[in-house]
Amino acid sequence: MAKILFDCDPGLDDALALLLAHTDPALELLAVTTVGGNVSLPNTTRNALQLREYLGFTTVPISAGAAVPLEREAEDAAWVHGAEGLGDVTLPPPTLEVTGHWAPDFIVDLLRTHPGQVHLVATGPLTNIALALRAEPRIAQWAASFVIMGGSSTRGNTTPAAEYNIFADAEAAAIVFDAGWQVVMIGLDLTLQAIATPAIINRMRGLGALGTELVVPLASFWPGSTVEEIAGNGQAVHDVCAVAYLSRPDLFTSRPARVQVETIGRYTYGMTVVDFDSQHPNALVPLHLDVDGFWDYVLRSWSTLTKDSK
Secondary structure (H helix, E strand, O other): OEEEEEEEOOOHHHHHHHHHHHHOOOEEEEEEEEOOOOOOHHHHHHHHHHHHHHHOOOOOOEEEOOOOOOOOOOOOOHHHHOOOOOOOOOOOOOOOOOOOOOHHHHHHHHHHHOOOOEEEEEOOOOHHHHHHHHHOOOHHHHOOEEEEEOOOOOOOOOOOOOOHHHHHOHHHHHHHHOOOOOEEEEOHHHHOOOEEOHHHHHHHHOOOHHHHHHHHHHHOOOOOOOHHHHHHHOEEOHHHHHHHHHHOHHHEEEEEEEEEEOOOOOOOOOOEEEEOOOOOOOEEEEEEEOHHHHHHHHHHHHOOOOOOOO
């Protein structure tokens, strides 16, 4: 069973990724850390706390981390995720609190205590990870593996050059890619293959209350649009792919590459410059997804959690 430390900024697809990390029997969710990104840190942290109780992983600690990027002003993605981050989903207020430990310190302490045993997954801006590396560079050796959702080997979604998670704190991303470990970069090239099509939305509805109350609203939200309108085109479940890779790497076809993060370009800030011909790779870049296998695996895992209708 793979043990996960999950750094995230919930977020629609982060919430679905948390659901997978909790329900896949091959994974053990050890801890969750939050970062400002898709929405503000108070919102991402509250969302994580609400999801913990709604989904039932109440013994898993949650620590809040960096509210803003290392060197630049924060730019959230509330225009995608809704003002509070979970679209139209409203969950009960949490009754349990965060640990009280700052997330970068919590990351260092957990990896130090369990060297080689904990897989680090990050699906938001990489600020917490960069701060943890600054405090203790050896976490790059202590992590069993490191998977991110971020970047692209082609074009971006926030600018023509940059994907949001990298653009949100490119300086942090540059530190992370230069840390001496292999980064599994689950970028837009891969995640845009994981689309919640109308057929997939119908299968999600088959999850009962979990599907109708949480999964379908998260997977089909777009401000100002109905579920039916969005389902006609389909939304990508980007962050779910990062968790899926850890459990089912056989669903992904990947290539080694050297990835450098652009931090000074006027038009290319946040770009992940991917060199597949480098003799000194620092990353593994999945490029092709077994789409049918992916959805069969994800929906089967989600179906193990049952919820009573409200």
